[in-house]
Amino acid sequence: MSYTPTTVAARQTAQQLAQFSRTLYERGWMPGTAGNLSMRVPRAPGRALITASGRDKGDLRIQDMVEIDAETGRPSPGQDRASAETSLHAALYRTTDAQAVIHVHSPHATAVAHRAGLDGATSVVHIERYELLKGLGLDDPAAAKLPVFPNWARVDRIAEDIAAHVPADPGCPPGLLIADHGITVWGQTLGQARNRLECLEALCQLLVLSPAGLNVTRVS
Ligand SMILES: CSCCC(=O)C(=O)COP(=O)(O)O
Numbered sequence: 001m002s003y004t005p006t007t008v009a010a011r012q013t014a015q016q017l018a019q020f021s022r023t024l025y026e027r028g029w030m031p032g033t034a035g036n037l038s039m040r041v042p043r044a045p046g047r048a049l050i051t052a053s054g055r056d057k058g059d060l061r062i063q064d065m066v067e068i069d070a071e072t073g074r075p076s077p078g079q080d081r082a083s084a085e086t087s088l089h090a091a092l093y094r095t096t097d098a099q100a101v102i103h104v105h106s107p108h109a110t111a112v113a114h115r116a117g118l119d120g121a122t123s124v125v126h127i128e129r130y131e132l133l134k135g136l137g138l139d140d141p142a143a144a145k146l147p148v149f150p151n152w153a154r155v156d157r158i159a160e161d162i163a164a165h166v167p168a169d170p171g172c173p174p175g176l177l178i179a180d181h182g183i184t185v186w187g188q189t190l191g192q193a194r195n196r197l198e199c200l201e202a203l204c205q206l207l208v209l210s211p212a213g214l215n216v217t218r219v220s
């Protein structure tokens with residue numbers, strides 16, 4: 001059954017998600033139904049909305065959202081199928097201060113995720129010196145260690161890797177890559193998450209353009 005908001009805050013959240021999704025789709029970052037967005041619902045502790053699975057992300061409506069428990073990803077009963085990647089969002093709500101999470105398949109981040117992914121192990125891409133690092137809100141804006149997680153077929157396993165790594169690494173930016181797949185970014189608002197996404201996508205573009213190549217180290 002399609003989603004019907006029961007509060008003004010929930011309606012506004014659903015509208016925001018649909019609008020952001022359209023913008024990201026139009027940039028070419030959510031091609032062919034790829035990508036998913038979620039946001040905690042203001043004044044509804046523990047609740048979040050996430051995009052339904054398999055929808056055209058350039059043409060979402062309020063009804064295309066699914067209400068979930070933010071930290072477990074469990075959907076409220078009787079709704080459409082939540083994003084297949086809901087557990088990634090839940091892992092970030094559980095382990096960070098995220099209020100909003102964006103997952104897209106933007107081209108440069110995905111290219112870096114393809115090159116830097118290791119077979120069955122987590123790695124980090126070292127990003128240094130670029131001014132754009134200041135857009136990530138890190139304690140040390142001179143360097144970031146962008147993690148790259150294996151793209152396990154079982155999405156819950158990727159979520160377990162994320163929950164184990166992200167809170168444990170102080171150099172970890174508010175974003176991560178999944179090998180051969182895409183990028184996930186979070187923030188205190190959807191706007192902040194989008195700005196961080198723009199910085200990381202631009203940084204990945206610079207890494208792809210740089211003749212120095214990628215500086216990748218293995219974590220596990
Ligand atoms: C067509 S891309 C394959 C699935 C994916 O990676 C994605 O981001 C979209 O999945 P969802 O279930 O959220 O539509």
Ligand SMILES: [Zn+2]
Pocket residue numbers: 034035085103104105181182
């Ligand atoms: Zn994806």
